[in-house]
Amino acid sequence: MSALLELDDIHFGYPGQAPVLAGASLALGPGERIALVGANGTGKSTLLRIALGLIRPARGTIRAFGQPCARETDFQQMRRRVGLVFQDPDDQLFCPTVAEDIAFGPLNLGLSRAEALRRVDAVLEQLALTALRNRVTHHLSGGEKRLVTLATVLVMRPEVLLLDEPTNALDPENEARLLAILQALPQAILLVSHDPAFRARLVQRELHLAEGRLGPHPHPR
Amino acid sequence: MAHLLSLAPPHPGGATGGPGPIHGLDPRGRVLAAAAFAVVVTGLSSLPVLALAAVAALAMLPLSGLPPGPTLRRMVMMDGFILVMLVLLPFTTPGTPALILPGGLVATREGLRLAAEIALTANAVILMLMVLVGTLDPVRLGHALARLRLPLRLVHLLLFTVRYIEVLRAEYDRTRQAMRARAFRPGSNRHTWVSLGQLVGMMLVRALERSERILQAMKCRGFTGQIPLLDDLSFGAGDRLFGVLFALALGCLIAMEVALVRAA
Ligand SMILES: Nc1ncnc2c1ncn2[C@@H]1O[C@H](COP(=O)(O)OP(=O)(O)OP(=O)(O)O)[C@@H](O)[C@H]1O
Ligand SMILES: [Mg+2]
Numbered sequence: 001m002s003a004l005l006e007l008d009d010i011h012f013g014y015p016g017q018a019p020v021l022a023g024a025s026l027a028l029g030p031g032e033r034i035a036l037v038g039a040n041g042t043g044k045s046t047l048l049r050i051a052l053g054l055i056r057p058a059r060g061t062i063r064a065f066g067q068p069c070a071r072e073t074d075f076q077q078m079r080r081r082v083g084l085v086f087q088d089p090d091d092q093l094f095c096p097t098v099a100e101d102i103a104f105g106p107l108n109l110g111l112s113r114a115e116a117l118r119r120v121d122a123v124l125e126q127l128a129l130t131a132l133r134n135r136v137t138h139h140l141s142g143g144e145k146r147l148v149t150l151a152t153v154l155v156m157r158p159e160v161l162l163l164d165e166p167t168n169a170l171d172p173e174n175e176a177r178l179l180a181i182l183q184a185l186p187q188a189i190l191l192v193s194h195d196p197a198f199r200a201r202l203v204q205r206e207l208h209l210a211e212g213r214l215g216p217h218p219h220p221r
Numbered sequence: 222m223a224h225l226l227s228l229a230p231p232h233p234g235g236a237t238g239g240p241g242p243i244h245g246l247d248p249r250g251r252v253l254a255a256a257a258f259a260v261v262v263t264g265l266s267s268l269p270v271l272a273l274a275a276v277a278a279l280a281m282l283p284l285s286g287l288p289p290g291p292t293l294r295r296m297v298m299m300d301g302f303i304l305v306m307l308v309l310l311p312f313t314t315p316g317t318p319a320l321i322l323p324g325g326l327v328a329t330r331e332g333l334r335l336a337a338e339i340a341l342t343a344n345a346v347i348l349m350l351m352v353l354v355g356t357l358d359p360v361r362l363g364h365a366l367a368r369l370r371l372p373l374r375l376v377h378l379l380l381f382t383v384r385y386i387e388v389l390r391a392e393y394d395r396t397r398q399a400m401r402a403r404a405f406r407p408g409s410n411r412h413t414w415v416s417l418g419q420l421v422g423m424m425l426v427r428a429l430e431r432s433e434r435i436l437q438a439m440k441c442r443g444f445t446g447q448i449p450l451l452d453d454l455s456f457g458a459g460d461r462l463f464g465v466l467f468a469l470a471l472g473c474l475i476a477m478e479v480a481l482v483r484a485a
Contacts, residue, residue: 052401054401095416105403138427
């Protein structure tokens with residue numbers, strides 16, 4: 001089995017601070033769903049950003065779909081096939097309306113405006129968000145923003161999904177709906193979540209991040 | 222231009238730059254001295270006196286504890302802003318021809334003089350500003366300005382700019398990352414222009430809304446339009462001495478200017 005996403009021996013520290021990651025490695029296979037667990041500030045979000053080449057590790061290699069990713073051009077190719085839902089939706093939404101924000105990704109993939117809008121409507125339908133279509137993004141509630149950011153990524157039909165605390169700010173009903181949607185997706189998923197129940201129902205395997213390294217969860221279920 | 226006043230790395234509570242003798246002076250005295258210097262030097266017109274003023278500002282540099290290399294580099298950066306004007310002036314000012322370039326361009330004596338005057342004035346003033354005011358950290362500068370009865374609105378503007386400029390930059394960086402994560406690659410096409418326009422527009426809207434939230438949060442904590450300025454400033458014997466010496470030096474500059482203009 002060849003991994004879709006492989007991180008090997010990643011070392012990273014923010015300038016002027018103690019190292020965050022010190023030899024973290026992981027491999028995500030096709031259809032696999034893995035959870036990343038760790039205390040606040042251990043570097044989970046940092047690891048996801050590194051996986052997409054948004055920040056560069058001091059050491060270590062990243063492979064996506066069997067290709068090593070080192071230069072920005074490599075990452076540009078892989079970002080078309082790997083989607084990241086950021087921890088803070090405010091970082092992600094920047095277009096005036098929901099529909100425009102969701103269309104941003106498909107337009108980057110080279111789709112025509114009409115095709116992009118067709119996809120937007122499809123994904124809004126899938127997530128039951130059609131009512132939000134023409135709303136202004138920064139006036140959405142926290143949970144609505146959360147769901148829209150998920151839509152902005154799903155609409156690109158990525159082969160791998162990286163989700164950074166996707167249940168943040170969701171009410172129980174929407175959380176259940178999100179769980180059902182994610183369970184039905186065929187994509188490989190790397191999930192960061194502090195919610196044990198949510199993880200238990202979505203992923204097959206948990207990795208624990210501590211002291212900059214990834215290992216099997218210390219308290220196996 | 223923020224970097225010219227070394228606003229870049231804010232050290233809360235401490236002064237920027239090394240601990241030179243200027244460090245111990247009252248910020249109000251330093252602001253007033255720099256302002257007086259600027260007023261006097263812009264009024265000067267004879268080149269030797271202007272050169273002397275620039276040398277005086279340069280001589281203050283070691284007293285400030287600022288590293289000479291980077292400080293002079295900042296001064297040169299400011300020159301970049303006026304470079305075009307300095308280069309054009311000799312050719313656009315009417316007067317006696319002094320230099321004829323191939324292609325029939327004529328530089329006049331008066332134009333060259335004017336360019337030299339402006340360059341000397343600008344560099345002397347900016348250097349003195351960096352030495353006296355640039356060595357203040359922004360918060361102390363804000364407090365000094367408030368004590369000098371500058372409108373509180375302006376002082377708040379300065380303090381909040383210092384506090385939030387980094388927040389805005391971080392927000393811009395994160396949004397750009399989020400755009401790249403969705404396969405955005407800037408090119409010269411409509412999609413890029415629209416997207417970058419939306420990025421800038423959204424940052425403005427968010428900054429506005431954030432400012433409203435910050436105001437709400439401040440009001441919750443009893444804000445009524447005044448920020449209590451905590452540190453108390455004291456104007457001591459050293460400050461008086463500095464004030465007298467500085468005034469004497471300015472007086473000398475003015476006297477020399479007057480003498481030279483009379484002689485001419
Ligand atoms: N832009 C940044 N500059 C400097 N330090 C940062 C930056 N972003 C994160 N850090 C620091 O790096 C460490 C790891 O941050 P990260 O966001 O990856 O943690 P996390 O595991 O996602 O935490 P949480 O569970 O709270 O989301 C933290 O100590 C954080 O303070
Ligand atoms: Mg995080």
